[in-house]
Amino acid sequence: MSFVLGPNQYGKAENRVVRIYRDTARHEIRDLNVSTALRGDFRAAHETGDQANVLPTDTQKNTAFAFAKEHGVTSPEDYALTLGDRFLAVTPAATASRIEVEEYAWDRIDVGGAGHDHAFVKRGGEVRTTVVTRQRTGDGTRAWVVSGVKDLVVLKSTGSEFKGFLKDDYTTLQETDDRILATSLVARWRYEDDAVADGTDWNKSFDDIRQVMLETFATTYSRALQESLYAMGSAVLAAHPEVAEIKFSAPNKHHFLVDLSPFGLDNPGEVFIAADRPYGLIEATVQREDGSDPGDAWLTVPGFC
Numbered sequence: 001m002s003f004v005l006g007p008n009q010y011g012k013a014e015n016r017v018v019r020i021y022r023d024t025a026r027h028e029i030r031d032l033n034v035s036t037a038l039r040g041d042f043r044a045a046h047e048t049g050d051q052a053n054v055l056p057t058d059t060q061k062n063t064a065f066a067f068a069k070e071h072g073v074t075s076p077e078d079y080a081l082t083l084g085d086r087f088l089a090v091t092p093a094a095t096a097s098r099i100e101v102e103e104y105a106w107d108r109i110d111v112g113g114a115g116h117d118h119a120f121v122k123r124g125g126e127v128r129t130t131v132v133t134r135q136r137t138g139d140g141t142r143a144w145v146v147s148g149v150k151d152l153v154v155l156k157s158t159g160s161e162f163k164g165f166l167k168d169d170y171t172t173l174q175e176t177d178d179r180i181l182a183t184s185l186v187a188r189w190r191y192e193d194d195a196v197a198d199g200t201d202w203n204k205s206f207d208d209i210r211q212v213m214l215e216t217f218a219t220t221y222s223r224a225l226q227e228s229l230y231a232m233g234s235a236v237l238a239a240h241p242e243v244a245e246i247k248f249s250a251p252n253k254h255h256f257l258v259d260l261s262p263f264g265l266d267n268p269g270e271v272f273i274a275a276d277r278p279y280g281l282i283e284a285t286v287q288r289e290d291g292s293d294p295g296d297a298w299l300t301v302p303g304f305c
Ligand SMILES: O=c1[nH]c(=O)c2[nH]c(=O)[nH]c2[nH]1
Pocket: 162, 173, 223, 224, 225, 226, 252, 280
């Protein structure tokens, strides 16, 4: 039996490149998922293990991040064309480079009718939720309404720090005065018992609460995601007497600053790698001090402490 090498390509898939433009107070964000691949004469790498023609996938990854700084991201097309050109230039064995870019769209969070300078909400994907429990009582029924939103992805490109935390022998995290803060928010709020009898406009209430959460996230300087959540919950309870309590489950979607110094580039908060996992998971309830009895409202509602 004999075999020959058929079609092949290799590269680094799904580099999560986030480029922030922060030359002025009004930041811009380009959020990309970049996959690179090279095709050509890479027979030796497969047949004899000789890597002399192989531009490592690690180098391809580094280039994807470095080019986001050096050449910027004016469009996914221009960025991909520039990257593809570079790989061909430095890899003589390559006959083709293939660059696939997905771009995630962000909208500015609306604050008082204007888009915020550095707070964004990811377009699409969010889901409105409600869990209603109607329970038989002696003379009728009682209803609990727990409504919410999940997968509401928000990001601040500045106005967030994390420092002064407890340190031990295993702490390596550096303190920071300025970081990206991002989360995919799950929030559920329980309405007061009389919200049903009072004829609550559920649609209006949902829209307003969502807006209060977004606006508070945007305008509150954050010393931790915990503080942002508490501020958001407090703002909802202050503005909405029909809400008894609100619970949050918020993954801290880490964005790590990429070290571009090996390539002679500085990186003052402009190019980040959006990490997938692990993630910090911050969960908190904000409730009224004299709050009503939640009864069975939260029974089997998953994902909250
Ligand atoms: O907002 C944060 N809260 C934390 O508890 C935490 N822990 C951590 O490593 N980073 C962060 N960020």
